[in-house]
Each structure stands twice: as C-alpha cells, then as structure tokens.
Amino acid sequence: MKNSLIIIPTYNEVENIDLMIDTLFSNSNEIHVLIVDDSSPDGTGGHVRNLQNKYRDKLFLLERKQKNGLGTAYIDGFKWGLTKSYNYFFQMDCDFSHNPNDLKRLYDQLINKDLDLCIGSRYISGINVVNWPLSRVLLSYFASFYVRLITGMNIKDPTAGYKLYKRVVLEKICLDDVEFIGYAFQIEMKFRTWKKGFKIMELPIVFKDRERGVSKLNSSIIKEAVFGVLKMKIKSIFLSQYK
Ligand SMILES: Nc1nc2c(ncn2[C@@H]2O[C@H](COP(=O)(O)OP(=O)(O)O)[C@@H](O)[C@H]2O)c(=O)[nH]1
Numbered sequence: 001m002k003n004s005l006i007i008i009p010t011y012n013e014v015e016n017i018d019l020m021i022d023t024l025f026s027n028s029n030e031i032h033v034l035i036v037d038d039s040s041p042d043g044t045g046g047h048v049r050n051l052q053n054k055y056r057d058k059l060f061l062l063e064r065k066q067k068n069g070l071g072t073a074y075i076d077g078f079k080w081g082l083t084k085s086y087n088y089f090f091q092m093d094c095d096f097s098h099n100p101n102d103l104k105r106l107y108d109q110l111i112n113k114d115l116d117l118c119i120g121s122r123y124i125s126g127i128n129v130v131n132w133p134l135s136r137v138l139l140s141y142f143a144s145f146y147v148r149l150i151t152g153m154n155i156k157d158p159t160a161g162y163k164l165y166k167r168v169v170l171e172k173i174c175l176d177d178v179e180f181i182g183y184a185f186q187i188e189m190k191f192r193t194w195k196k197g198f199k200i201m202e203l204p205i206v207f208k209d210r211e212r213g214v215s216k217l218n219s220s221i222i223k224e225a226v227f228g229v230l231k232m233k234i235k236s237i238f239l240s241q242y243k
C-alpha cells in the first residue's frame, strides 16, 4: 500500500484514537495517516501528538479550531495530501465501524480492477450492518434507494464512508465546490466522481456500529441529505463544475 494516505476525521474519539492508530501501523509499514481533529474537547488531538513520537514522519495531525463537520474535514485532508506525493487516498472513520483489515482489500481491488474509486459497501449482498438499531439500518437502506432514484447513479451504498480514491479523482473534482458536510458529503463525492466518468466499483464490507464513544449524527445531517441530493441533481444539470 505504498503511497497511501489514510485520512481520519475525529471529534471526541479519545476512547478509540490510540487503538486505531496502533492498529493501522501494526497492519502496514507503508501507509501514512492524517488525523483531522476539530479541537476535540476530550483531548483526542493531544493523544495524536503523543503518538507522533512513536510514528515519526508517518502520522500527521491537522488541527482545526472548531467543529466544522466531517465533509470539510475531509476536504482539508484531501488538500493537505494533494500537496504531497500520495497516489491513494483512503477515507475512514475512527470508531472501528470500518474494519482496518479491509484497507488492503480496498487497495487490492482498486489496483487489480484498475478503478478510480473503490467503495466499501454494506448493501451489495443483503444488509451487512452489525449492531445498528433497526431505525438506523432502515434510514440508511432507504436513503440508498432515494439517492439512486434521484441521481440515477447505480451505487448500492451511496452514503458509505469507507472509500479509496486514486489521486487523479481528487485532482479533477472541484474540491472547493463541494458543499455538503454530513451524509450528503459522502453522496456528493460519489456523484461528482461518477459525473466525471471515473471507474467506480463497490466491495462488500461488514459495517459494525461503534462500541466506544458516541455518534455525531444529528437531524440536520439527515435534512441536508434529503434536500441536498435534490439540489445537487438540479445543479448538475446546469453547472459545468460537474462535467
Ligand atoms: N473533524 C471532524 N470529525 C468528525 C465530525 N463529525 C464526525 N466526525 C468523525 O467522523 C467519523 C464518523 O462519525 P460518526 O459520529 O461515527 O458518524 P456515524 O458513523 O454516522 O454515526 C468519526 O471518526 C467522527 O469522530 C466533525 O465535525 N469534525
């Protein structure tokens, strides 16, 4: 997994951060990791700084002043990575919902199938979600129908957050035009990638709800997704930034 950067946004992940970073580096010698922390009140950033002594020159921390949402955290992370020579950019959560062992599977699939974007998908064969309350499974599963219907994009898990991009995708997408921050951000990134004609494939993964810490999902994130998808589709018809 040479030339790979794993970007992880964090907000109050003190119960997960040390184990996550140790797990990632014990799985691979080649990867680099960038944590984008929004000055978490629980001191997540301080834990990353401590671990930087152990993982010198391969663990990086981008600290932002306040909680600004997962979408802009990723955009800042992508921009940081694009100033370096990375070729592969992973998106991953800090709460172990995304199994670190799947990084290599995503990478192998991207290389072997010569993809531009590989998506870790929960909904390829049934519903591979563990420990989520039924209400969240239903929300996510029906959201994926809704997105497919509105956008016409044939992706089974459009809100998936475990993804691997080739550098060229992030160079070609107008990152400054990306406007959403929650689930809609995950949809928007796939939509922009798809509209540019890049090769996309989904790989089945099992998504496990977090065991430590709390979710930052709130109703404004859901509202953004419902109305955002419509807005995005309409804009894509008229604006050249999607082409
Ligand atoms: N930097 C940053 N990270 C965030 C923010 N909101 C969520 N995250 C991180 O994004 C990842 C996914 O968030 P999570 O709350 O688990 O969302 P859920 O899986 O949809 O319930 C976790 O690593 C969070 O710490 C934010 O506003 N800023």
Ligand SMILES: [Mg+2]
Residues within 6 Å of the ligand: 093, 095, 097, 210, 215
């Ligand atoms: Mg989560």
